[in-house]
Amino acid sequence: NAGVTQTPKFQVLKTGQSMTLQCAQDMNHEYMSWYRQDPGMGLRLIHYSVGAGITDQGEVPNGYNVSRSTTEDFPLRLLSAAPSQTSVYFCASSETGQEGYTFGSGTRLTVV
Amino acid sequence: ILNVEQSPQSLHVQEGDSTNFTCSFPSSNFYALHWYRWETAKSPEALFVMTLNGDEKKKGRISATLNTKEGYSYLYIKGSQPEDSATYLCASPTYGGSQGNLIFGKGTKLSVKP
Numbered sequence: 670n671a672g673v674t675q676t677p678k679f680q681v682l683k684t685g686q687s688m689t690l691q692c693a694q695d696m697n698h699e700y701m702s703w704y705r706q707d708p709g710m711g712l713r714l715i716h717y718s719v720g721a722g723i724t725d726q727g728e729v730p731n732g733y734n735v736s737r738s739t740t741e742d743f744p745l746r747l748l749s750a751a752p753s754q755t756s757v758y759f760c761a762s763s764e765t766g767q768e769g770y771t772f773g774s775g776t777r778l779t780v781v
Numbered sequence: 782i783l784n785v786e787q788s789p790q791s792l793h794v795q796e797g798d799s800t801n802f803t804c805s806f807p808s809s810n811f812y813a814l815h816w817y818r819w820e821t822a823k824s825p826e827a828l829f830v831m832t833l834n835g836d837e838k839k840k841g842r843i844s845a846t847l848n849t850k851e852g853y854s855y856l857y858i859k860g861s862q863p864e865d866s867a868t869y870l871c872a873s874p875t876y877g878g879s880q881g882n883l884i885f886g887k888g889t890k891l892s893v894k895p
Contacts, residue, residue, distance in 0.1 A: 700881050711887035712825070712870070719881040727882060759824065766880030769815060769827020 671695050675760050675773035682750040682780045690745040690776050692760030700763040701743040702727070702770070703735065705756040712759065718743055719766065750780045783807040783875040787886035794861050795894050801857045802889040804871030808852035812880050816845055816856055817870040819888065825870060828856075861893045 676691045694701065702717040714727030718737040732754060734746040743762075747754060757777050761770040786805045794800050806814060813832045817825040829838040834849040842859045858865055868888040874880045 702881065702883060704885075709887070712872075712885040714882060714884060717881040717883075725881065728884065761825075761883075766874070766883075767813060767830065767832070769817070769830050770825075770883065771827070772824035774824055 673760055673762050673771050673773035675758075675776050677776060678774065679777050680779070682747070682778065684750060684752060684780060686750050688747050688750065690747075690758055690760075690778070692743045692745065692773060693741050694743075694762040694771070695741065696762065696764070696771065697740060698762035698764050698771075699740065700766040700770070701737065702761045703733070703743070703745045704759045704761065705729065705754075706759060706775075707756050715745065715758075747778075752780045754778065755780045783884075785871060785873050785875065785884050785886040787869075787871055787889050789889060790887070791890040791892070793892045793894065796861060796863060798861050798893075799857070799859045800861055800891065801855050802869060802891075804854045804856070804886055806852050806854070806871070806873040807875050808849060811849045811852075812874045814847055814849075814854050815872040815883065816854070817872065817885075819868045819870055821867075828869075856889075858891070861891070863893045863895050866891055866893045 673694045699720045703715040704712040716735040718724045760773040763770040816828040819825040831847040836847040847854045868890045870888045872883045872885040875884045
């Protein structure tokens with residue numbers, strides 16, 4: 670049982686490049702979310718999903734896209750990377766949202 | 782989006798001290814209140830999820846209470862140990878009628894000196 674797996678762990682992008690951060694869970698959880706962590710800002714919700722085929726915006730969705738074609742996977746796409754997207758990104762999942770979320774180990778992204 | 786607020790921002794205590802910190806959240810359309818523990822260089826780990834007014838949860842030396850009518854929760858640590866040093870986060874789904882939109886406070890950073 671791997672839990673929530675995020676890849677890559679580290680990434681450096683040039684401004685304007687696009688990329689996809691991967692998140693997969695093997696716990697059959699319906700709820701999945703993406704957060705970014707910035708100093709002094711805590712964890713901010715980017716996008717979330719309450720089941721396959723359903724996604725919604727969080728607090729800071731601009732510049733990011735998500736899709737949820739399967740229960741297991743919830744990729745986060747950066748369309749055109751900007752230095753303001755330099756952050757640590759966490760993916761998290763929960764069975765129904767009524768119990769605690771399980772977090773992945775994070776992806777540290779630097780945009781230069 | 783309505784805010785989840787935590788206080789204090791940081792706390793320094795001596796080993797053996799008992800301590801507590803506060804989370805305030807919007808009391809309208811309340812679904813649940815989550816507490817997480819986040820150690821440096823690790824990922825947040827769930828401590829408690831509380832849903833009912835008056836709820837109390839306990840795990841070892843850590844306990845939490847919930848007041849949904851006034852919109853606050855307290856986290857208590859009895860007899861703090863150095864291994865309790867971490868950032869404690871609370872979170873609540875604050876908008877949209879779904880529990881998927883879990884919004885976090887900025888956390889209380891606890892340092893316990895031996």
